[in-house]
Amino acid sequence: MRWWKPALLVSGLLIGGGIGLLVFLLSGQYTVQNRDLPAVGTTISDFELQSLNGETVRLSDYLGQTVIVNFWATWCKPCEEEMPLLEQYYQENSGDLVILAVNYNESRAYVEPFVTDLSLTFPVLLDLDGGVVRQYYVRSFPTTYFIDGRGVLRAQHIGLLTPKLIDQYLSKAGLAK
Secondary structure: OOOHHHHHHHHHHHHHHHHHHHHHHHOOOOOOOOOOOOOOOOEOOOOEEEEOOOOEEEHHHHOOOEEEEEEEOOOOHHHHHHHHHHHHHHHHOOOOEEEEEEEEOOOHHHHHHHHHHOOOOOOEEEEOOOHHHHHOOOOOOOEEEEEOOOOEEEEEEEOOOOHHHHHHHHHHOOOOO
């Protein structure tokens, strides 16, 4: 009756290893090796999404301006924490800075109260099927891209932004304080 102990051990190791691999892959702590990944210094690909107010918005509509594209979700606590900071930068740089907040896979019913509660005034776009998130290889939230007026990606950041980081990235994108 001792044969089951090694079998139990092997089964446990296989299950544990599988769970560990799944957690690793879902954590976003790996790099996607793909030549289509947005790279700093390259022209960023265009996208088209609907805003909360129903307008069609294209990234290319903002050529000539510095653009922050922030990928987020209402359930993401760091996203919620950084939104007031993004709003502050948007207000302070009115006319010089565009912020496009791309919400991942949530309906207007979830997004509108979030935006209202935080008094956000920059364009909030709905990526209902996650197509733009996949296009930009976003693996965790928040993820933020800083794009110069020629449409070139100048910086990208995964995780919570700070004022110091935003200033640094905006400077790289051509918008200095």
